[in-house]
Amino acid sequence: MEIIRADKAGFCFGVKRAIEMAAKASKNGDAASLGPLIHNQQVVDYLTGQGIQVIDSIEELQPGAQLIIRSHGIAPAGYESAAHKNIPLIDATCPFVQKAQRLAAEASKSNMLIVVGDRNHPEVQGILGWAGSHSRVVETLEEAQRLSFFSKLAVLAQTTLPRSTFLEIVEELKSHTEQLIIYDTICNATSERQDSAAEVSERADLMIVVGGRHSSNTRKLESICGKKCPTHLIETADELQQIWFADVRKAGLTAGASTPDWIIEEVYKRMSEILENKDNEETMENFEGSLPELYRGALVKGTVVKMTHDEVYVDISWKSEGVIPQGELSAVRGTRPEEVVKLGDEIEVVVLRLENEDGHPVLSKRRANEIKAREVLAKAAETKEEIQAVAVEVVKGGLLVDLGMRGFVPASQIQPDFVADLNQFVGQTLRLRIIEFDEGKKKLVLSQKAILAEEREQEKEKLFATIKEGDVVQGVVRRLTDFGAFIDLGGVDGLLHVSDMAFSRVSNPSDIVNIGDEVEVQIISVDQSKGRISLGLKQLKTNPWDQAGTKYPVGSTVQAKVVRIAVFGAFVQLEDGIDALIHISQLADRRVGKVDEVVKIGDVIEAKIIECKPEEKRISLSIRELIADKQNADAQEDLENQPEIKEVTIGEAVLSADENEQ
Numbered sequence: 001m002e003i004i005r006a007d008k009a010g011f012c013f014g015v016k017r018a019i020e021m022a023a024k025a026s027k028n029g030d031a032a033s034l035g036p037l038i039h040n041q042q043v044v045d046y047l048t049g050q051g052i053q054v055i056d057s058i059e060e061l062q063p064g065a066q067l068i069i070r071s072h073g074i075a076p077a078g079y080e081s082a083a084h085k086n087i088p089l090i091d092a093t094c095p096f097v098q099k100a101q102r103l104a105a106e107a108s109k110s111n112m113l114i115v116v117g118d119r120n121h122p123e124v125q126g127i128l129g130w131a132g133s134h135s136r137v138v139e140t141l142e143e144a145q146r147l148s149f150f151s152k153l154a155v156l157a158q159t160t161l162p163r164s165t166f167l168e169i170v171e172e173l174k175s176h177t178e179q180l181i182i183y184d185t186i187c188n189a190t191s192e193r194q195d196s197a198a199e200v201s202e203r204a205d206l207m208i209v210v211g212g213r214h215s216s217n218t219r220k221l222e223s224i225c226g227k228k229c230p231t232h233l234i235e236t237a238d239e240l241q242q243i244w245f246a247d248v249r250k251a252g253l254t255a256g257a258s259t260p261d262w263i264i265e266e267v268y269k270r271m272s273e274i275l276e277n278k279d280n281e282e283t284m285e286n287f288e289g290s291l292p293e294l295y296r297g298a299l300v301k302g303t304v305v306k307m308t309h310d311e312v313y314v315d316i317s318w319k320s321e322g323v324i325p326q327g328e329l330s331a332v333r334g335t336r337p338e339e340v341v342k343l344g345d346e347i348e349v350v351v352l353r354l355e356n357e358d359g360h361p362v363l364s365k366r367r368a369n370e371i372k373a374r375e376v377l378a379k380a381a382e383t384k385e386e387i388q389a390v391a392v393e394v395v396k397g398g399l400l401v402d403l404g405m406r407g408f409v410p411a412s413q414i415q416p417d418f419v420a421d422l423n424q425f426v427g428q429t430l431r432l433r434i435i436e437f438d439e440g441k442k443k444l445v446l447s448q449k450a451i452l453a454e455e456r457e458q459e460k461e462k463l464f465a466t467i468k469e470g471d472v473v474q475g476v477v478r479r480l481t482d483f484g485a486f487i488d489l490g491g492v493d494g495l496l497h498v499s500d501m502a503f504s505r506v507s508n509p510s511d512i513v514n515i516g517d518e519v520e521v522q523i524i525s526v527d528q529s530k531g532r533i534s535l536g537l538k539q540l541k542t543n544p545w546d547q548a549g550t551k552y553p554v555g556s557t558v559q560a561k562v563v564r565i566a567v568f569g570a571f572v573q574l575e576d577g578i579d580a581l582i583h584i585s586q587l588a589d590r591r592v593g594k595v596d597e598v599v600k601i602g603d604v605i606e607a608k609i610i611e612c613k614p615e616e617k618r619i620s621l622s623i624r625e626l627i628a629d630k631q632n633a634d635a636q637e638d639l640e641n642q643p644e645i646k647e648v649t650i651g652e653a654v655l656s657a658d659e660n661e662q
C-alpha cells in the first residue's frame with residue numbers, strides 16, 4: 001500500500017503572504033478582514049483566535065481597527081471608501097491578482113474586456129470594479145458563443161481558472177472580433193497544483209483532496225482528479241472513512257491553495273494509519289489462508305444464524321460468527337432485531353471491529369444500509385426527485401426519518417401550514433425532497449413542504465383556470481374564524497364570509513358549519529392575482545323576503561320570539577332570515593322608558609303588522625295597536641251584550657208614574 005503526495009499542494013504564495021501579513025497586523029492592534037481571509041474554515045477559526053475578525057462591509061469595522069484586504073483583492077471603490085474614513089489598510093491582495101486588476105483597468109480603456117471566470121467570485125468582482133462598465137464576464141463556452149461582434153476585444157482570466165477552459169473560450173472569441181488582445185493572467189500556483197494533482201490521480205486508485213468546500217481552486221482539483229479515479233474532498237482528517245480504502249493499492253493526496261500544511265500532515269498521518277491497519281489485516285488474511293478478506297470498514301455478506309433480544313449473530317464465513325449489537329441494526333434508535341431481520345436472511349454488514357472480548361467480529365447493518373443509501377441519496381439530491389420515508393422519531397425542531405441513514409425534516413419543512421404537534425407524524429410515510437446532503441458530514445436534510453407547496457401551486461393554477469363566478473362547487477371546511485370559514489376547494493381555500501352563510505344574522509360561524517363538513521357553495525368572486533376566492537352558502541337558498549309581502553300582510557297578527565333588544569325597540573324573528581322591529585313607541589299602550597321593561601330576549605309576543613316593505617327588508621309590528629284593536633273589539637262586544645231597551649210613549653210614562661205614587 002502506498003500514499004502518493006502531489007509535489008505541489010497546499011498554501012500558494014499569495015495565501016501564505018496574506019496569512020503572514022494578517023498575523024503581523026494582529027500584533028499591532030485590532031484587525032478585521034473584508035470577508036474570510038481564505039476559504040478554509042479551520043484557518044479562519046485559527047485567525048479569529050488570534051484576534052482577526054471577519055466583516056462583510058467596511059461599515060462593520062471597529063473604530064481604529066486595521067482593515068485587511070484578502071488575496072482576492074477588491075474594487076477601487078473599496079480603497080476610496082477606506083481612505084475617506086481614514087481606515088488603516090493592510091493590502092494582502094496577491095501580486096498576481098493586482099497584475100490582473102492593472103491589466104483590466106488598462107485594457108478596458110480602448111477595448112471591450114472579457115473576464116473569463118466565476119462571476120460570483122470576489123476576485124472577478126474586484127477585477128470588474130477596476131475595468132468599469134466596458135467589461136463583461138464569460139463563464140462558459142456557451143456564453144462566449146452567444147456574444148455579439150466587437151471591433152476590438154481584450155480577454156483575461158480569473159487567476160485560478162483551468163488553462164484549458166481559458167484557451168477554449170479564447171478560441172471562440174477570435175470569431176467575435178477583428179482584433180483580440182489576450183492577457184494570460186492564470187496563476188502558475190494554480191496550474192502547477194492542477195497539473196500535479198492530475199499526474200498523481202493518473203497513478204492512484206483513489207484521490208483525497210484536502211481543502212475548504214467553498215474554495216473554488218480546491219473544488220477544481222476535486223473535479224480534475226475525479227475524472228481519473230474515485231475522489232473525496234475533505235476538510236479535515238476526521239472525515240476520512242476507512243471504507244474508501246477497501247480495494248485501494250495506491251492512494252493519492254493533494255490539497256487546495258488555501259489548505260495549511262498542518263491539516264495536510266494530519267490527513268497524511270491518518271491515511272497512513274488506515275493503510276497500515278489494512279496491511280496488517282491483509283497479512284493476517286494471508287496467514288489465515290482461505291478466510292475471506294476482513295478488516296475494519298469491510299463490507300461483507302453473511303447469513304443471520306441467531307437472534308437474541310438485543311443482538312443478531314451473522315455467519316460471515318470467518319473464524320467465528322459476527323455480532324450486530326442492537327444500536328447497529330438500523331438508523332432508528334431502539335430497533336429490535338425481529339423488526340429488521342429473521343433467521344436465514346442474507347444481509348450485508350460493515351465490520352466495525354475484528355474481535356470483541358468474546359472473539360466475535362463486531363458488525364453493523366446500519367453502516368451497510370448507509371453505504372448503499374448514499375449513492376441513491378446523492379442521485380436524489382441531484383435530481384431533486386421525490387423519495388419516501390417513515391418518520392421514526394420526534395427530535396428538537398423536527399422529525400427523524402430512516403433512509404438507510406438518518407435524515408432530518410425540520411418542523412418548518414413538514415407541510416405548508418404550521419404544525420403544532422409533531423408526534424402525529426411518527427409512523428407516517430412522508431413524501432420528501434432532499435434540500436441538503438453532505439456525505440462527509442453525514443448531513444441529510446429533507447422537506448415534504450417543498451413537494452406539497454409545489455403541488456398546491458399547481459392545483460391552484462388548475463382550479464383558477466376552471467372556476468368562475470356563479471359556479472356551484474363542493475368543498476370541505478378546513479378552518480373557522482370569527483369572520484367566517486375557509487373551505488378547501490381542492491388545493492385552494494376559499495372564504496365563506498359569515499355574512500354569506502345565511503339570510504339570518506349569524507353570530508358564530510360554527511352555528512352553520514363545522515371543521516370537516518362537506519359543503520356545497522357558490523363562487524361569489526375570484527381574484528387570481530391575490531389568490532382569493534369568495535364563497536356563498538345563502539346564495540344557494542331561496543330568499544325568504546321574496547314571499548314576505550304575501551305571508552305578512554299589513555293588519556295581520558303574528559306570534560314571534562324576541563331575538564334582539566336595541567335602545568329604540570325590540571327585534572323579533574318571524575322566520576329564518578326575516579326579523580321585524582317593534583319600535584319602543586309600539587311596545588305598549590302606555591309610555592315605555594326602556595324596552596326591557598316590557599319584553600326580554602326569548603319572550604314570545606303577539607303583535608300586529610303595521611308595515612311590510614320586502615324591497616327594503618323591513619317589517620314593523622305594534623303591540624300597542626293590537627291592544628287597542630282588542631279593546632275596541634271588547635267594547636263592541638259589551639255593547640252588543642246589553643239587555644234590550646223598550647220604546648215607551650210620554651203618556652205611558654206618566655201613567656206608570658201615577659200608578660207608582662198611589
Ligand code: SF4
Nearest residue numbers: 012014094096159187
Ligand atoms: S492562487 Fe495564485 S493568484 Fe491566487 S492567491 Fe495564490 S498565488 Fe495568488
